[in-house]
Amino acid sequence: MSHSTVPRGTTEAQTSPQDEDGTTRTPKVPAPSGKGGRGPRAKKAGRLPFGIRWRRDRTLILMTVPALLLVLVFNYVPILGNVVAFQDYDPYLSENGFVAIFESPWTGFEQFERIFADSAFWHAVRNTFVLFFLQLVLYFPVPILLALLINSVVRPRVRAVAQAIMYLPHFFSWVLVVTVFMQIFGGAGIIAQTLRRHGYEGFDLMTNPEVFKYLVTAETVWKDAGWGIIVFLAALSSVSNDLYEAAAMDGAGRWRRMWHVTLPALRPVIALLLVLRVGDALTVGFEQLLLQRQAVGVDASEVLDTYVWWNGIRNQDFSYAAAAGLVKGAVGLGLVLTANKVAHLMGEQGVYKK
Amino acid sequence: MTPNAASSSGPSRRGFLTSTAAATAAVAVGSPLLAACGGGGQEGRKEGTTSGKEAAKILPAFVASSVVTPDIPAKNGSAAGFTRAIPTAELKTSVPKTLGSGGKLKIMSPFWGTPPRGDNPYYTAMNKAVGVDVTWQNQDGVTYDQKLGAVLASSEIPDVVVVPGWNLMGRIPSAVNAKFADLGPYLSGDKVKDYPNLAAVPTEAWQRGIFGGRLRGIPMPAPYVTDIAPLYRKDLFAKKGYTVPGSPDEFLAWAKEATDAKSKLWACDDMKWTAFHVFGVLSGGDKALWWNLEGDKLVNRIETEQYLEALEWTRKLYAAGVVHPDAVQGESGGDAGNRFTAGEVLVYNQNISDWWGKTAEQRTQNADFEMEAFDYFGPDGGDPTLWAVQPSNIFTFVSKKASEQQIKDLLALCNFCAAPYGTKEFMLTAYGVEGTDYTVEKGLPVKTQQGINEVNGAYDYTGNPAPYIAYPDLPQVSKGMVEWQQRMGAFTKKSSFFGLTVTEPTRWANLADDFEQLEDDVVRGRKKISDVQQAVSDWRSRGGDGLRDWYRKLLDDNGSAD
Numbered sequence: 001m002s003h004s005t006v007p008r009g010t011t012e013a014q015t016s017p018q019d020e021d022g023t024t025r026t027p028k029v030p031a032p033s034g035k036g037g038r039g040p041r042a043k044k045a046g047r048l049p050f051g052i053r054w055r056r057d058r059t060l061i062l063m064t065v066p067a068l069l070l071v072l073v074f075n076y077v078p079i080l081g082n083v084v085a086f087q088d089y090d091p092y093l094s095e096n097g098f099v100a101i102f103e104s105p106w107t108g109f110e111q112f113e114r115i116f117a118d119s120a121f122w123h124a125v126r127n128t129f130v131l132f133f134l135q136l137v138l139y140f141p142v143p144i145l146l147a148l149l150i151n152s153v154v155r156p157r158v159r160a161v162a163q164a165i166m167y168l169p170h171f172f173s174w175v176l177v178v179t180v181f182m183q184i185f186g187g188a189g190i191i192a193q194t195l196r197r198h199g200y201e202g203f204d205l206m207t208n209p210e211v212f213k214y215l216v217t218a219e220t221v222w223k224d225a226g227w228g229i230i231v232f233l234a235a236l237s238s239v240s241n242d243l244y245e246a247a248a249m250d251g252a253g254r255w256r257r258m259w260h261v262t263l264p265a266l267r268p269v270i271a272l273l274l275v276l277r278v279g280d281a282l283t284v285g286f287e288q289l290l291l292q293r294q295a296v297g298v299d300a301s302e303v304l305d306t307y308v309w310w311n312g313i314r315n316q317d318f319s320y321a322a323a324a325g326l327v328k329g330a331v332g333l334g335l336v337l338t339a340n341k342v343a344h345l346m347g348e349q350g351v352y353k354k
Numbered sequence: 355m356t357p358n359a360a361s362s363s364g365p366s367r368r369g370f371l372t373s374t375a376a377a378t379a380a381v382a383v384g385s386p387l388l389a390a391c392g393g394g395g396q397e398g399r400k401e402g403t404t405s406g407k408e409a410a411k412i413l414p415a416f417v418a419s420s421v422v423t424p425d426i427p428a429k430n431g432s433a434a435g436f437t438r439a440i441p442t443a444e445l446k447t448s449v450p451k452t453l454g455s456g457g458k459l460k461i462m463s464p465f466w467g468t469p470p471r472g473d474n475p476y477y478t479a480m481n482k483a484v485g486v487d488v489t490w491q492n493q494d495g496v497t498y499d500q501k502l503g504a505v506l507a508s509s510e511i512p513d514v515v516v517v518p519g520w521n522l523m524g525r526i527p528s529a530v531n532a533k534f535a536d537l538g539p540y541l542s543g544d545k546v547k548d549y550p551n552l553a554a555v556p557t558e559a560w561q562r563g564i565f566g567g568r569l570r571g572i573p574m575p576a577p578y579v580t581d582i583a584p585l586y587r588k589d590l591f592a593k594k595g596y597t598v599p600g601s602p603d604e605f606l607a608w609a610k611e612a613t614d615a616k617s618k619l620w621a622c623d624d625m626k627w628t629a630f631h632v633f634g635v636l637s638g639g640d641k642a643l644w645w646n647l648e649g650d651k652l653v654n655r656i657e658t659e660q661y662l663e664a665l666e667w668t669r670k671l672y673a674a675g676v677v678h679p680d681a682v683q684g685e686s687g688g689d690a691g692n693r694f695t696a697g698e699v700l701v702y703n704q705n706i707s708d709w710w711g712k713t714a715e716q717r718t719q720n721a722d723f724e725m726e727a728f729d730y731f732g733p734d735g736g737d738p739t740l741w742a743v744q745p746s747n748i749f750t751f752v753s754k755k756a757s758e759q760q761i762k763d764l765l766a767l768c769n770f771c772a773a774p775y776g777t778k779e780f781m782l783t784a785y786g787v788e789g790t791d792y793t794v795e796k797g798l799p800v801k802t803q804q805g806i807n808e809v810n811g812a813y814d815y816t817g818n819p820a821p822y823i824a825y826p827d828l829p830q831v832s833k834g835m836v837e838w839q840q841r842m843g844a845f846t847k848k849s850s851f852f853g854l855t856v857t858e859p860t861r862w863a864n865l866a867d868d869f870e871q872l873e874d875d876v877v878r879g880r881k882k883i884s885d886v887q888q889a890v891s892d893w894r895s896r897g898g899d900g901l902r903d904w905y906r907k908l909l910d911d912n913g914s915a916d
Binding site: 090091092093095096097100175178179182186187188192193196197202204206207209291292293294295296297298299313314315316317 | 499503523528533615682684686688698860868875
């Protein structure tokens with residue numbers, strides 16, 4: 001069952017339209033001929049001669065070329081720029097910033113030594129991990145719960161309205177989100193002013209470094225949790241009603257059905273998103289934190305991304321920032337490999353499989 | 355953050371306006387007073403400065419212009435004040451024949467506000483009058499530093515680039531020297547006389563345009579009296595019967611009394627800049643100004659007692675709860691000027707041009723609104739010690755790839771825009787086309803809505819006359835501003851590197867970058883004064899002392915600006 005839900009929920013866009021005819025529901029044995037077996041697992045048909053596979057798949061391959069080009073130009077080519085991490089890079093040395101890479105002096109691992117000796121860097125790393133774990137615990141489960149909630153609403157009208165309201169904040173910019181929070185929880189916000197009018201002390205949630213990590217998480221939940229339910233709803237919609245009926249026939253109540261039918265159906269998606277999230281662990285928000293930098297100070301708000309931005313773009317120390325970015329990338333890679341391994345051990349697919 | 359709303363509303367005039375925008379932007383970016391300077395050059399000099407005889411060789415000659423006698427002549431480093439509108443019939447001509455060749459120029463410039471469409475009547479009229487087909491590439495002034503770095507690193511640099519001094523951070527100064535043309539062959543000595551309005555630009559402003567041993571920048575002249583003023587709500591002070599505080603202690607006592615959080619009223623906004631002035635801290639505007647020769651030793655502003663005292667006093671204000679909570683929040687808390695006009699704070703500090711900007715803005719919205727700048731007092735309530743700011747801090751550069759014709763076209767444009775008050779060129783540049791962008795009512799030029807939308811900043815930085823303040827619609831404000839500058843100018847001293855554009859060695863260029871964040875932490879009570887002392891001692895050992903020796907040598911070799 002887990003096999004049938006993953007492609008439904010998450011990989012539909014990448015696989016062929018033929019999936020719609022349901023052939024991937026029995027993917028264990030690839031079809032011998034061109035018809036049908038074009039799901040993700042068709043790759044296993046490696047025994048077929050290349051010519052045949054090419055003729056069979058060329059249309060699809062052609063269709064991916066534009067996307068591949070974009071990925072190549074905007075994701076892979078810029079990776080080469082990371083060489084400046086081993087230089088003392090000055091983009092203004094020559095005709096343009098690209099040529100300047102060839103003219104900047106090499107410095108080996110000097111930038112890395114600087115980074116590892118910089119207490120501000122380690123501070124940023126610590127903040128990043130604290131925020132990541134906090135968001136993992138407090139943010140990650142929210143969309144799942146919301147999806148279950150929405151899924152249990154039967155009346156389509158109520159459901160549509162609730163979904164729209166939950167999606168909406170996703171389209172707000174961070175400036176707006178921060179402002180909304182400020183108007184409510186700030187020192188001159190609605191709550192503080194109401195308290196004052198009734199003779200109590202006001203409070204200011206926005207400028208308190210101690211609660212900042214919770215504030216940031218709350219902002220993230222409000223902005224993005226609604227949007228996050230989409231994937232889970234898609235997975236839920238693919239659960240066959242037969243299963244619920246069968247479970248009900250066997251005498252399973254509401255909770256048992258959720259435990260034994262709904263949640264297992266969500267498991268692969270949850271595992272996948274968890275792996276992706278862990279791979280992204282070091283990216284805990286950028287604009288959001290930069291905006292509130294002054295409000296709580298650098299000690300509370302500096303994370304790796306803002307650290308790289310501050311040193312690279314603001315202070316123009318490009319090589320240093322590139323080196324910090326590389327360190328971040330290396331740690332991120334390690335994390336995603338580990339998480340993927342764990343997912344495999346748990347019997348899930350994860351992001352990829354050998 | 356929106357630029358100063360005022361700068362795009364009401365019948366306006368550039369000059370000061372532009373510095374408002376500049377200050378607002380700086381506030382928004384959060385690094386207002388931090389700026390390195392450029393020097394170096396294709397011909398060798400990468401760092402240091404140029405002054406004295408060497409500078410005299412390349413500086414343009416000065417030929418004063420006297421089209422209209424100012425109602426309040428400049429004094430003590432102030433701007434000249436004009437309080438009277440000049441009738442259209444009496445306007446003089448300062449550019450008798452079109453100097454431009456009809457060629458094309460692409461100009462990248464910061465812009466605070468919403469740029470109008472490119473083919474509007476104002477731009478068309480300006481381009482026709484100057485004789486140059488200018489295409490503007492306006493970039494958001496608030497994030498201009500980020501764009502600038504990328505543009506200068508590409509091979510497609512626009513023909514002309516406007517660079518504010520506070521964007522000259524990190525490696526930008528070396529980029530300026532590497533990418534922009536030497537204007538000396540067109541302007542040095544008597545050559546500038548081909549462009550009479552540029553010849554009337556004060557020499558001390560031109561001196562700032564020397565980058566890397568060459569005259570590269572066309573400066574926007576500015577008064578050397580500090581541009582930051584403590585502004586207060588005169589109307590609300592009168593209503594409550596407050597008198598303006600005359601010492602730091604009085605201010606604190608008054609602030610505690612005036613704050614009424616229950617009714618959403620706080621005495622003041624963030625007063626850090628005011629504190630720096632009150633306690634006589636060396637100017638933070640330009641990194642070279644951070645240094646001053648005291649006795650036999652160069653001292654940096656962050657090493658001074660005054661610096662710590664100013665932070666401590668500001669901290670007391672925060673701790674007393676008299677600062678608006680949104681100001682505590684800083685950048686994301688919104689604009690101080692809006693809290694001021696909304697009556698949520700009674701005092702804030704900002705570029706003095708807000709005096710005119712906010713008054714003009716509120717005239718239609720709040721008839722009772724009245725504001726003024728109060729005079730800085732000293733730490734004990736006596737006379738303050740103020741430090742001069744640079745006499746120019748926005749520059750126009752030409753790409754090295756530009757042709758000779760393009761350079762001449764730019765100079766034609768700058769000459770036109772630098773026309774003084776009382777000329778036809780000034781009216782066109784500042785108010786646009788009569789009948790379309792402005793109309794004359796009761797002898798005063800008043801911008802139409804179209805004028806407000808179109809004449810809002812594009813031609814503001816490419817050429818400016820000697821510093822002036824001219825708001826004929828609010829003569830009492832013009833007068834107040836100039837007189838405030840003159841009173842403060844009497845207390846203003848020039849530090850050792852005043853007027854010079856200094857390029858620090860890149861290895862030390864980022865040394866003091868984090869002090870502003872530290873200041874903000876300290877005044878808000880998140881860090882202690884002792885943390886500042888620790889940071890200063892780190893700064894010394896990480897290169898501050900080396901930088902001191904370097905500046906010392908510069909001073910010994912070059913002397914100061916004069």
